[in-house]
Ligand code: TXA
């Protein structure tokens with residue numbers, strides 16, 4: 471990014487505006503954590519309810535320490551392992567933090583994103599950026615600057631183009647409870663549970679790590695990431711005419727209505743990168759619904775994050 475553009479972004483953020491920023495996971499809608507006006511704008515622009523807390527984006531460990539009230543040694547170790555990268559930790563919050571960011575909770579989510587432009591902005595501003603994904607609440611997340619622009623045609627904020635997001639789905643989120651030596655996976659991402667587990671045990675074998683129960687994170691609603699037309703997941707071998715009729719009936723479509731199949735690469739890394747972009751472009755075709763067929767190999771752990779997003783993006787699951 472050239473100096474002029476950087477200055478413009480910094481000015482916009484300090485003046486209380488939001489700016490759409492690239493990250494390696496998905497694009498974010500960012501506000502300086504010190505600007506209450508900009509924080510409020512995030513919620514109004516996105517139509518996001520105030521009960522859904524934001525992730526604070528930092529340049530690294532030192533800055534992360536400024537937004538928490540305790541920095542456990544396990545957090546330091548995991549940050550050294552996985553930052554900058556698609557990994558978010560929920561820790562006790564500093565009491566200087568604006569409660570809009572944390573939805574009044576006593577914890578805060580922090581991550582250092584692995585994108586050169588965004589890291590440069592955070593370092594230059596020298597203030598963390600609160601940012602949710604830059605989509606309308608509940609809708610498909612953006613993995614390119616064009617996605618953001620299409621989602622907000624009447625926007626009055628800057629959209630920085632940092633190229634397509636290389637990871638493609640949101641970060642892995644964990645909560646860390648140092649006192650009880652307990653780590654919970656709140657949202658799966660591309661950083662797998664078993665790699666996390668391996669690192670956690672290597673650091674301190676007394677820690678327990680578990681996949682969280684439903685509702686552990688306020689923003690993890692059942693319906694999320696939804697495309698403009700219904701997505702149907704087909705989790706059975708033979709998808710027949712009868713299933714098609716069933717779909718038409720459920721969505722009150724006429725009997726000539728057709729669906730289009732969402733296909734993804736066999737590699738989970740590539741599939742994650744394609745997912746949101748494909749959902750968006752299929753939504754723009756003249757079909758009535760999108761269907762996706764689960765394959766046996768998608769049961770593998772590397773697909774956990776993708777399965778989670780597909781399930782939440784879907785309006786119907788057909789299984790045998
Ligand atoms: O990859 C990502 O994480 C992207 C990019 C922009 O960094 N951000 C993102 O933000 O996905 P958002 O707002 O769409 O999702 C944040 C998630 C939500 O599920 C929210 O509930 C959870 O993090 N979260 C935030 N603060 C939390 C807290 N204090 N306790 C539990 N969950 C929290």
Ligand code: MG
Pocket residue numbers: 602603611
């Ligand atoms: Mg989101």
